[in-house]
Amino acid sequence: MSFLSKLKTVAAGIAVAAMVSTAAAAADQPTVGVVVPTLDAQFWNSYVDFMKKGAGELGVNLVVLNADNKPDQMVKSLEDLVAQKVDGIIFTPYWATAARGLTLAKEADIPVILTDSYPDFSPQSSRFPNYLAFIGPSDEDAGYQMAEALFAKIKPGADGKKVIGVVNGTAGTSVAIDRRKGLEKALKESPDVRVAGEVDGNFVRDTSQTAFESLYQGNPDITGVWAANGGTATGVLAAIKNRGKVPGKDVVVVGMDLNPENVEAVKSGDLLFDIGGHWLQGGFALVMMYDAIKGIPVPADADNVKLKLLPLTQDRVAEFQKDFPGGVPPYDFKQHSRFYNKEAKPAFFEMHYAN
Missing domain, CATH: 3.40.50.2300 (Response regulator)
Known part of the structure; x- marks a missing residue:
């Protein structure tokens, strides 16, 4: 019996736990599929780079597909990941693709985490018990x-x-x-x-x-x-x-967004104000997904995360570059994984200046 079939016999909260527990049988190096709206944008490259860092630390085979700013390509990419029988999918549901993607994954017993953009329904519901969490910016x-x-x-x-x-x-x-x-x-x-x-x-x-x-x-x-x-x-x-x-x-x-070129534009005075750090959401989602695949469910109180972002003005550029060299805060993926660290705090955090 598939774990989604089993889910129908228990309450929604227990159902999600049952699903991710069954997924614990996945290989030692699970495969997680990722679909981004476009790799023409610097933001999404930073998002993917952080996820790749996490995949290396956690031991995840990461498959990244580019929707190339095309709704049809987003759906095709999701179909490709389902056909590959990946262990989990993380995608950004632009162009109202959430329900379609979640349905494809549900039929294949694949858990999903959505990032950046969210649909008009919540995670961990009876409709889509495979929709484990959303994480994105405020x-x-x-x-x-x-x-x-x-x-x-x-x-x-x-x-x-x-x-x-x-x-x-x-x-x-x-x-x-x-x-x-x-x-x-x-x-x-x-x-x-x-x-x-x-x-x-x-x-x-x-x-x-x-x-x-x-x-x-x-x-x-x-x-x-x-x-x-x-x-x-x-x-x-x-x-x-x-x-x-x-x-x-x-x-x-x-x-x-706090893209590097925009940080430089704030520094030069071309850009008055920037705010961001949310490209980290992909890496945070990867930790959640990894733990879920390993049998540790996403807590109900952490299944809908909207991150407060870091503001940047010209007078804070030096501080930003000191606190976040290369725009990347210190982050140990294993320390944030409850599979590796039973005392781990939630996989996500909000960026703050040191002072």
Whole structure:
């Protein structure tokens, strides 16, 4: 009898434990499949690199597939992992692919952890007992902090209004929606701010650059830009420079992700504010998945994690680079694994400055 069949005979909480306990029979070196939205974005490369570090420390065979910013490719990648009979799947359900991916995995008795973007249903439910956990950023809070920093910096025009442009992320994703909610909250608190227009940058540099160039050409009174992520911010900065303007002086930009090039942009003054660290979510998810495969279930109180992120301004760049050399905090995967360390604290943590 498959462990998902057994799950139907017990309560939801016990069912999840039964499922992951059965999975303990997996090989000493389990195979975990990972699907990311795109490897054209620096953020997702950092995400994968951290997971690879964890796979090496834990003894995991990691199979990484790239959806290449295509919904059909995301589904195909999930089908490929199911066909390979991987022991676990970690994926980011852009383009409303959560239910489809979880169904494919459920039919094959494969546990799943979702990262970064979440569906409208919770982990560890009777519908998808194989959906062990979600881990991702507190996007609404991040979007709000970005907006606050931007509004405080830009100056009003002759009409008393602070004019901004908005470059959103991939439409329909919880990531883009929640970050935009944070911006909306700040807008309601700041009646002196006017949004000249909004465009979608799809969370990647080139699309964001082209989209903002068009927006800026039609609205030259824009003096601030709320950019939905790191790649978006980089594209916006390039568009501003192509117009012969100076980022940080003529147009103030805020972004998110703490990508290395954006950290440098904050250092130089091109980018006013950045916030991030959530690319660590992939490595945290890997620890959770590894323990689950080894028979140690994800606790119910840790199955829906939204990380508070680390803000960065120019005056804190030196501190950031000292505390997080290369952007990576110290992290011992085995020490955070309850399979290796029975006294381990939760696999995730929030980044903080030392002082």
